[in-house]
Amino acid sequence: MEIILEADHLRKDFGGLIAVEDVSLKVRAGSLHSIIGPNGAGKTTLFNLLSGVFKPTTGRVIYRGRDITAQPPHRIAHLGIGRSYQITNVFPNLSVFENVRLSAQAMGRDNWNLFAPASRFKKYADRAHHIVEQVGLKGKGDLLASVLPHGDKRKLELGILLASDPQVLLLDEPTAGMASEQVPQLMALIAEVRKESNKTILLVEHNMDVVMNVSDAITVMHYGKVLAEGTPVQVGANDQVQKAYLGELYK
Amino acid sequence: MTKSIRDHLPYLLLLAALVVLPFAISFLTGEPLNKGIALFSQGLMIQVFILAVFALSYDILMGHTGILSFGHALFFGTGAYALGILVKYAHWSLPVAILAIIVIAALESFVIGILSLRVHGVYFAMVTLAFATVAFILVEATDFKQWTGAEDGLHGIPVPDAINPAIHRTEFYFLALAFAVAIFLLVKLFVDSPSGRVWAAIRENEARATSIGFNTLAFKVQATIISGIIAALAGALNAMWNLSATPQTMEVGTTINALLMTIIGGSGTIIGPMLGAGVLQLLGYFLNLWLGSIWQLVFGLIYILLVLFVPYGIVGTWRVKQLDWRAAWRARFARVSK
Numbered sequence: 001m002e003i004i005l006e007a008d009h010l011r012k013d014f015g016g017l018i019a020v021e022d023v024s025l026k027v028r029a030g031s032l033h034s035i036i037g038p039n040g041a042g043k044t045t046l047f048n049l050l051s052g053v054f055k056p057t058t059g060r061v062i063y064r065g066r067d068i069t070a071q072p073p074h075r076i077a078h079l080g081i082g083r084s085y086q087i088t089n090v091f092p093n094l095s096v097f098e099n100v101r102l103s104a105q106a107m108g109r110d111n112w113n114l115f116a117p118a119s120r121f122k123k124y125a126d127r128a129h130h131i132v133e134q135v136g137l138k139g140k141g142d143l144l145a146s147v148l149p150h151g152d153k154r155k156l157e158l159g160i161l162l163a164s165d166p167q168v169l170l171l172d173e174p175t176a177g178m179a180s181e182q183v184p185q186l187m188a189l190i191a192e193v194r195k196e197s198n199k200t201i202l203l204v205e206h207n208m209d210v211v212m213n214v215s216d217a218i219t220v221m222h223y224g225k226v227l228a229e230g231t232p233v234q235v236g237a238n239d240q241v242q243k244a245y246l247g248e249l250y251k
Numbered sequence: 252m253t254k255s256i257r258d259h260l261p262y263l264l265l266l267a268a269l270v271v272l273p274f275a276i277s278f279l280t281g282e283p284l285n286k287g288i289a290l291f292s293q294g295l296m297i298q299v300f301i302l303a304v305f306a307l308s309y310d311i312l313m314g315h316t317g318i319l320s321f322g323h324a325l326f327f328g329t330g331a332y333a334l335g336i337l338v339k340y341a342h343w344s345l346p347v348a349i350l351a352i353i354v355i356a357a358l359e360s361f362v363i364g365i366l367s368l369r370v371h372g373v374y375f376a377m378v379t380l381a382f383a384t385v386a387f388i389l390v391e392a393t394d395f396k397q398w399t400g401a402e403d404g405l406h407g408i409p410v411p412d413a414i415n416p417a418i419h420r421t422e423f424y425f426l427a428l429a430f431a432v433a434i435f436l437l438v439k440l441f442v443d444s445p446s447g448r449v450w451a452a453i454r455e456n457e458a459r460a461t462s463i464g465f466n467t468l469a470f471k472v473q474a475t476i477i478s479g480i481i482a483a484l485a486g487a488l489n490a491m492w493n494l495s496a497t498p499q500t501m502e503v504g505t506t507i508n509a510l511l512m513t514i515i516g517g518s519g520t521i522i523g524p525m526l527g528a529g530v531l532q533l534l535g536y537f538l539n540l541w542l543g544s545i546w547q548l549v550f551g552l553i554y555i556l557l558v559l560f561v562p563y564g565i566v567g568t569w570r571v572k573q574l575d576w577r578a579a580w581r582a583r584f585a586r587v588s589k
Contacts (some may be wrong), residue, residue: 073462094455113446116444
């Protein structure tokens, strides 16, 4: 399978702190690739590098064979790489519907239009209605995002991402803080999206059951480096991973 | 969303009241429109209309895009001085001068926006303050006295008789009112447009707006340009009203006034800052009339009380209360029907 997204020896220093020391990673098109590792392993920093929020100290990000390291985040979004956030990151005083509609609008060509009401652009509204329903927020479209309970905010977070119809979805702990009974529902939704349109998903997740069940490939990060990589079975059997991550987790 | 006449009713009533006002005052005082209180009150309201547009332009940045500026007077002053210089010294006709002011303000706000919008929050505010201070020093400088009149200001701007406020006050009243209404409608259109929605996204969460694919710097520059043009047009109308342009138009105090009007009226509500302009201007006038020079102290107290008890401004707090009342009413109705 074709490699859609590649991290090539990425390194990111913050002053004296090395958040990501040396990460190389190849994500195959259409795969679900998980990144696991203890807190502070550099997973979120890696996402910030891939989505252009941070520029790496050294190394490159390659998307569909093209070096996108120097591209600003909004350009990377337009190229087809979208992300969600570990800490809910929505537009608090806009309605749920408007949160999602804006994300659909962002991908269109009408953003500079000043002289027509946004509601007249049906395609974005239609897409937003569809997505709001898809992520399970039907009937809550008119609520302000800020008043949603945590679980619904996580769904909205995903809805904002889906509305822009990215090719590659960077999901940073999509189930973080969710009630455990809601987790399978969200993962089913992610699986559905993936099957529907052959998306590539790069997933950061702490829930090992989830990761082991759904991933095609897993990369284990530890102190800013790649500790191991492989299929769930290979990674699960890896001694180093047991010691550094799984062992530490269950100490 | 469709709207019924009822939703527009308060606006239509306000407009009707403002149309009738000069004639009503003239009728009540028994004076003709061009004499005494009837004449004077029109002047007071003309200033309200001009400041309402200026406050509204400020709120495009503050309330709709979430940008705090301390240098907005720069655009107001630019409009005033550009009109004075172009009409008085370059002998341009008024319509051409106004078109030129639109271009000048667009360029000016583009350059300032591009240079300073890379920094955020209070840092942006300080950069804009620096730009406005430079402009203030320039118009007060004796080096350009032949054009700006330095500290005295530029006086004797020739305005065509038909709309000269000294001759045809009532005509100018309706010109200023029409201007305010037109800008109100235009800003409403902008705020509801796709671009206006992007501004709201930036106000709510700029980082996320970037991550879903908006070039937020470009949209902030767009908002700054529109805001700058409208402020300059308000400044130009102010120069026509005073037949002069003075350094006061460029002062930081002028920006602070816009900020106060926006906060008192309700930022991000469109009509709010315009009402705020009315409240501030009329309150200032009457407090000064009744209390003399201590009026500013009293106004300061009123302002503190407003911020404490009307935290979202007059219009903003009204809308929040309205939602509360509706929720309370529904809750009550639900109980009764059980």
